[in-house]
Amino acid sequence: MPSEMLRPASHHRWTLAHEMHQRLEHERTSRLAQLAALKESAPTGTDTQLAVQMNAIRRVLAEIEAAQSRLTSDTYGTCQACDRPIPAERLEILPYARCCVGCQERTG
Incomplete structure (x- = not known):
């Protein structure tokens, strides 16, 4: 099969991967901003609800990082x-x- 016939599918796949990378990066940036805002507004001492929120955001950040790895390894x-x-x-x-x-x- 000539390489010219492979380019459109390959280009389409690259475009989708690039788009998903951008979306994941946007999700990551948003969660980091949420985490920073929570840390900034945190009162001195420990607040259980705040800790739960921060842990939830950290879990999502880990999921985003794992998705970025899957994107890199072509298993996304x-x-x-x-x-x-x-x-x-x-x-x-x-x-x-x-x-x-x-x-x-x-x-x-």
């Missing part, structure tokens, strides 16, 4: 449980999703 968009493609609609809503909805419901 594949369900880690059933190995099927994660629907584009789900990735639009949750760009760092590890699993399809069915597997996520089963694993919690």
